[in-house]
Amino acid sequence: MLTLRDLNRATLARQHLLDRHEGDVTDVVHRLAGLQAQEPRPPYLGVWSRLAGFERDGLHAALHAGTVLRATMWRATLHLVTAADFAAFRPLLAPVLAAAARRFDGYDAASVVAAAERMLAERPHTFNELRPRLLEEFPGANDRALGYAVRMLTPLAVVPTEDRWSFPRDPAFGPPGLVLDAEPRPQALVERYLAAYGPATPADVQAWSGLGGLRPVMEAMELDRLAGPSGKELFDLPGAPRPGGDVPAPVRFLPDFDTLVLGHADRTRLLADAHKGLVTTKNLRVRAVVLVDGFAAGTWQVKRSGRKATLLVTPFEDGFPRDAVAEEGLRMLAFAEPDAATHDLKLVT
Numbered sequence: 001m002l003t004l005r006d007l008n009r010a011t012l013a014r015q016h017l018l019d020r021h022e023g024d025v026t027d028v029v030h031r032l033a034g035l036q037a038q039e040p041r042p043p044y045l046g047v048w049s050r051l052a053g054f055e056r057d058g059l060h061a062a063l064h065a066g067t068v069l070r071a072t073m074w075r076a077t078l079h080l081v082t083a084a085d086f087a088a089f090r091p092l093l094a095p096v097l098a099a100a101a102r103r104f105d106g107y108d109a110a111s112v113v114a115a116a117e118r119m120l121a122e123r124p125h126t127f128n129e130l131r132p133r134l135l136e137e138f139p140g141a142n143d144r145a146l147g148y149a150v151r152m153l154t155p156l157a158v159v160p161t162e163d164r165w166s167f168p169r170d171p172a173f174g175p176p177g178l179v180l181d182a183e184p185r186p187q188a189l190v191e192r193y194l195a196a197y198g199p200a201t202p203a204d205v206q207a208w209s210g211l212g213g214l215r216p217v218m219e220a221m222e223l224d225r226l227a228g229p230s231g232k233e234l235f236d237l238p239g240a241p242r243p244g245g246d247v248p249a250p251v252r253f254l255p256d257f258d259t260l261v262l263g264h265a266d267r268t269r270l271l272a273d274a275h276k277g278l279v280t281t282k283n284l285r286v287r288a289v290v291l292v293d294g295f296a297a298g299t300w301q302v303k304r305s306g307r308k309a310t311l312l313v314t315p316f317e318d319g320f321p322r323d324a325v326a327e328e329g330l331r332m333l334a335f336a337e338p339d340a341a342t343h344d345l346k347l348v349t
Helices: 004-014 025-031 041-048 056-065 083-089 094-101 109-122 127-137 143-153 186-197 202-209 215-220 273-279 322-336
Strands: 068-072 078-082 172-174 224-227 233-236 252-254 288-292 295-305 308-315 342-347
Touching: 004 186, 025 041, 025 056, 025 068, 025 078, 041 056, 041 252, 041 322, 056 068, 068 083, 078 083, 083 186, 094 143, 109 127, 109 143, 127 143, 127 172, 186 202, 186 215, 186 233, 202 215, 252 322, 273 295, 288 322, 295 322, 308 322, 322 342
Parallel strands: 308 342
Antiparallel strands: 068 078, 224 233, 252 288, 288 295, 295 308
């Protein structure tokens, strides 16, 4: 039976949060099966916490080369994924994305997609540009619904720019120029998920991907079956890392909407139930967290005032190890705010 600490350490090992990965940025994005990317900067910080010697230009170059894409993927949200994973898994997610598009009605989906594809073949468009053009062809429709339908039903990637974090506030979308796999394999998705987030239940895989009906798929695969700390059956890849709960876990900073914080139906392997409300806000923003001894021990944010950058850390409980947190946090802050003249850390109580 795995203890909670065993489960925590197994997942951290696969996330490269015990030891940073020695390799390139595309390999890390592949190993994590993508990073949440609603906003441009957080994925850079997520990679920084997981990749040894990471510099901004590495991910920037991969995005411009097209080996890494920012696109609508898991849970119908924007992620950074490798081009190969987009081609492999975007077709598998098509039913999930189509179901999301059905939240709105009042338009013919096939006609809207055809119109959008015609417009996007001219050049990439921002959605602020695309929605008015669609509304001209579909008068009376909800322009937001039209844009959302295109985002869900059309395989698109965000076009990178020379902005510091590779994307502007209002980015353009365009076809990625890839041939999508004709035969999606849910088994491949399960394997990739367990390699990055396991051991896990089918509900965990669904919470991360948005794709349901995976229990029979997982039961038919040759996977290890383990007893978790709550008694639930967990599935895992044979030979996957399970280093044990006594392995030390260094302080790590995870950005807003980090893929790991959102990666399970049962998040207690990382985040205690008592602290959930301190991380996920009422408007569904997921705050950045600091990991101490492997578990979320507080939230953090950066405050910029002129040339001064301050890392504000809010601990969940007393006994917070300020010195250890400051050592890692100030390194992260220097990466996040490279043009600041001074970097400081402040505990908020």
